[in-house]
Amino acid sequence: xxxxxxxxxxxxILVCFSLVIAGPVYGQNRGYSGPIENGGxxxxxxxxxxxxxxxxxxxxxxxxxxxxxxxxxQKLLNKEDYTTTAYKTPSVWVYYDPNGxxxxxxxxxxxxxxxxxxxxxxEIRRALYLYLxxxxxxxxxxxxxxxxxxxxQVNEYDEKINNTIRIFPDISSFGYIKGEGEVLFRIVISDxxxxxxxxxxxxxxxxxxxxxxxxxKLKVHNNPPKINNSSMSIEPKLVKWDDYVEYRAQLKDExxxxxxxxxxxxxxxxxxxxxxxxxxxxxxxxxxxxxxxYNIFVEADSGKNFTYRYSCDDDIxxxxxxxxxxxxxxxTAEITxxxxxxxxxxxxxxxxxxxxxxxxxAKSKNPEGGSLTVSLYTYTPENYGKMWPESQTKQVYNDNVxxxxxxxxxxxxxxxxxxxxxxxxxxxxxxxxxxxGTPLFEGWKINPRLIKYGIIDPIMILNxxxxxxxxxxxxxxxxxxLRKGDEV
Amino acid sequence: xxxxEISLASIVALIAIGAFLHIWNMCHINMELEKDRxxxxxxxxxxxxxxxxxxxxxxxxxxxxxxxxxxxxGMALSAWILAFVAFGxxxxxxxxxxxxxxxxxxxxxxxWSFGFITxxxxxxxxxxxxxxATNKLPDGYCCIRLTELYGYxxxxxxxxxxxxxxxxxxxxxxxxxxxxxxxxxxxxGVLSVIAYLLLLASVIILISPIIKQSMEGVF
Numbered sequence: 019x020x021x022x023x024x025x026x027x028x029x030x031i032l033v034c035f036s037l038v039i040a041g042p043v044y045g046q047n048r049g050y051s052g053p054i055e056n057g058g059x060x061x062x063x064x065x066x067x068x069x070x071x072x073x074x075x076x077x078x079x080x081x082x083x084x085x086x087x088x089x090x091x092q093k094l095l096n097k098e099d100y101t102t103t104a105y106k107t108p109s110v111w112v113y114y115d116p117n118g119x120x121x122x123x124x125x126x127x128x129x130x131x132x133x134x135x136x137x138x139x140x141e142i143r144r145a146l147y148l149y150l151x152x153x154x155x156x157x158x159x160x161x162x163x164x165x166x167x168x169x170x171q172v173n174e175y176d177e178k179i180n181n182t183i184r185i186f187p188d189i190s191s192f193g194y195i196k197g198e199g200e201v202l203f204r205i206v207i208s209d210x211x212x213x214x215x216x217x218x219x220x221x222x223x224x225x226x227x228x229x230x231x232x233x234x235k236l237k238v239h240n241n242p243p244k245i246n247n248s249s250m251s252i253e254p255k256l257v258k259w260d261d262y263v264e265y266r267a268q269l270k271d272e273x274x275x276x277x278x279x280x281x282x283x284x285x286x287x288x289x290x291x292x293x294x295x296x297x298x299x300x301x302x303x304x305x306x307x308x309x310x311x312y313n314i315f316v317e318a319d320s321g322k323n324f325t326y327r328y329s330c331d332d333d334i335x336x337x338x339x340x341x342x343x344x345x346x347x348x349x350t351a352e353i354t355x356x357x358x359x360x361x362x363x364x365x366x367x368x369x370x371x372x373x374x375x376x377x378x379x380a381k382s383k384n385p386e387g388g389s390l391t392v393s394l395y396t397y398t399p400e401n402y403g404k405m406w407p408e409s410q411t412k413q414v415y416n417d418n419v420x421x422x423x424x425x426x427x428x429x430x431x432x433x434x435x436x437x438x439x440x441x442x443x444x445x446x447x448x449x450x451x452x453x454x455g456t457p458l459f460e461g462w463k464i465n466p467r468l469i470k471y472g473i474i475d476p477i478m479i480l481n482x483x484x485x486x487x488x489x490x491x492x493x494x495x496x497x498x499x500l501r502k503g504d505e506v
Numbered sequence: 507x508x509x510x511e512i513s514l515a516s517i518v519a520l521i522a523i524g525a526f527l528h529i530w531n532m533c534h535i536n537m538e539l540e541k542d543r544x545x546x547x548x549x550x551x552x553x554x555x556x557x558x559x560x561x562x563x564x565x566x567x568x569x570x571x572x573x574x575x576x577x578x579x580g581m582a583l584s585a586w587i588l589a590f591v592a593f594g595x596x597x598x599x600x601x602x603x604x605x606x607x608x609x610x611x612x613x614x615x616x617x618w619s620f621g622f623i624t625x626x627x628x629x630x631x632x633x634x635x636x637x638x639a640t641n642k643l644p645d646g647y648c649c650i651r652l653t654e655l656y657g658y659x660x661x662x663x664x665x666x667x668x669x670x671x672x673x674x675x676x677x678x679x680x681x682x683x684x685x686x687x688x689x690x691x692x693x694x695g696v697l698s699v700i701a702y703l704l705l706l707a708s709v710i711i712l713i714s715p716i717i718k719q720s721m722e723g724v725f
Contacts, residue, residue: 371617400613432616436691466691468600468610471619473685481622482684486677488627489591492634493584500641502653503579 108136108146110207110219111230113183118229121237124192125273131185132168132205132219133230136175143172144209150186151206151218155199155238163203165189192238193273196333203234242335243271245279245328246302252326252344258452259320259347263309267328267339268302275332281307283314284325290314320452321349348452353380353390355449356419361441361461368462370430371470376406377423378443378456380414387415390447392422396429397440397458404429436466509695510603513702517593517709524713527720532649532658534720535570571648571657574666581670582656583637585712588676590633591626592705595683596698599625600690610690622684659715672708679704 080088113131114120122128132148148168151160165188175182195201205219222232249268257263271277280293292312296303305328309315315324323346328339356379363374376394390413394406406427414420422443430439439462444455471478497503507515574582597603599622601610609625610616618624640652649658661669682701686694 431613432610433613468616468690469622469688471688473681473688477619478622478684478688481620481626482681484623485591485595485626485630485680485684486588488630489587489633490584490673492587492630493582494580496583496634496637496653497576497580500653501576502651502657503573503576 104138105142105144105211106138107217108134108138108207108209109222110134110146110148110205111222111225111232112150112203112205112219112234113185114229114231114234114236116227116229120235121239122192123239123241123273124195125241127191128189128236129185130165130189130203130234131183132170133181133183133228134170134175135181136170137180140172143175144211145172146170147208147210148184149206149208150189151204153202154195155197155201160202160204163189164194192236193275195238198238198240198334201236201238203236204232240332240334241272242337243269243275243277243279243298243330243332244337245269245305245330245339247340249302250328250339250342252342255344256346256348256452259315259317261309263314263345265305265307265326265342267305269296269298269305269330270302271298271330271332273332274298274300275334278331278333279305280329280331282327282329285319285322315347317350320347321448322347349448351383351450351452352388352447353382353414353445353449355380355456359441359443359456359459361459367465369465369467369470370432370435371428373426373428375423375425376427376441376443377421379419379421380445380449381419382414382416382447383450385416387413388447390414390420390422390445393444394424394427394429395442395444396427396461397442398430398434398437398464400433400437401429401431430464432468435464435468438463508603510597510698510702513699513706514597514603517702517705520706520709520713524709524716527713528649528655528716531716531719535658571654572660574656574661578661578666578670579653579656581673582712583653585669585672585676585708586637586652587630587633588673588680589705589708589712591629592676592679592683592701592708594629595626595680595687596701596705599683599687602690602693609687622687626680656715659719661715665715668711668714672711675704675708679708 077088077091079085080091111133113133115129118128130150132150134146134148136143136146146169148170150163150165150168152163153160163186165186168184168186170182170184192201207217207219219232224231224233246268249266251266253264253266254261265281269277269279275298277296277298278293279296280291283290283292292307292314294305294307296305324344326342326344330337330339359376359378361374361376363372365372378392380390380392382388382390389411391409391411393409396404396406398404406424406429408424410422410424412420412422438460440458440460442456442458446454448454449456469478471481473482573579598608599610601608609621615621615624637652640650641654643651648654656669679701682697682704686697686701
């Protein structure tokens, strides 16, 4: 009996378990059966899953066959437009500092923003998407400016007066504009309602006193690049034709454009142009053209003088510098200076009144030789560049060294004493350096003694002895003339 | 200030004092004469009185002028000219004392063999012209005439000999100054001081009659 009771209980549990397991399957089959009741293609079987594409197919099918439940589903899925008749369109202007000049250079700092008034209560406000558009010089239509979209959230307004200003941080200057003229800005707005096609600020009235504009018009001008004329230089100015010459100048472009700088070298009636790109710096940029990089001069240019100038182009304006002078190319060598010039004197005490001897050796580079005139110059602080009056002219040959000697020269004065003297020679033919003279050579320090003669030297006796007698004679002469000692 | 600059100032000051005392003496004589006459315009012996006397002239009767003899007067004038030359050679020959105003600033003259004598002759000519210029002063200023300077003083023989003795003293001073000029830029402090003392002593002797009389007048 007990066994029967146990079997009955187990059976009942199994039946209940079967019912529990079978229940959901049944319900699930029932859920899918609705949509396919007219389709019938799935066969009412319970294991196939409904996909969105299948559901879409069903909807299209029901719509086509005017299924009575289609309207219900449509009503169920449709969401009402949440804007209400109370929603007012926000007002949006382009904002520009009312105190700011509307004529700006390409390098001037500017700030362009949007000014928005939104009187809707926060509950029905929508986020505003602001797009800055510009119409630059030469543009036919507005186009998106190079500025990121700005989003004004519903809570970003002043609580009392319901407005806000948002700056477009990407527009800080007009350096990106390659031109001059009028630039227009407007703002395209979207709040997601799509109620207004191409909603922008163009039609709203301006309030320039407040800095609000429907369309902001700015006049943009270019700061042309300029060469600082006073900075133009040539180093060295006097060179041989194949020496390196550097043309230097300083370029300034306030707009900091990349500038095409062209060096124009004028050779008689021809002009040579050399161009390089120069990125400008905040202050002034160094511009250097070197004959190391450009072949400007040839040997035939020796002995000639040249002029030059620069032009600068920033793709908008071209400016020109003043005419610069140089380099002056030395003549081709005609003579060779052999060794160093020499100076000597008989008395090693080197008094200023001594006689000195100066000499220089030279020979011709021309096989036929030539007549060479040499002059001597001495230099002291008191007598700088004093020329010895007698120049020497001699015939020089290419294989013989000719010595030009200036003997018994007395170039100094008392004030030159205690000074170091220098000397050099000049000549009327170009030497190997293309120069017409030697550099300065240092002599030595002149003895500080000023007076040549001692107190008992005959010359000096002639100086002081009369000075003992002449005053006596002076007194006696006055007395003889006036007779004041005998006057009664 | 260097010793030489002080010495320069002392010589200038001494001559200025001598000139002042001379005018003082003349004013004093003028006042005494007016007192004896019992009338006329008296000149006060004060700075303002002397200033007034200089502006209007100190009228000393020519009768008070005592000729000191041509030989002495000639020697005295020579001594003053020598003193002027000695002064110029000591202070204005080399740049040691007055760097901006001296013979060596004129390069060509300093370099010339006869630069020293040229400088000396210039000093003599200047001194002679100055003496002659004072001689042209009107009678009211006759006591300021250097040619008559000692004529208003009583000079003993000793005084005259002393004044005559300044000539060799000044010769030595000039000689030393020229020597100092020849050795420049070397310098000799001892020789410079000797030249200065000789010049100083000479000037003191030359103005000693003036000093003596002014002291007698005061005390």
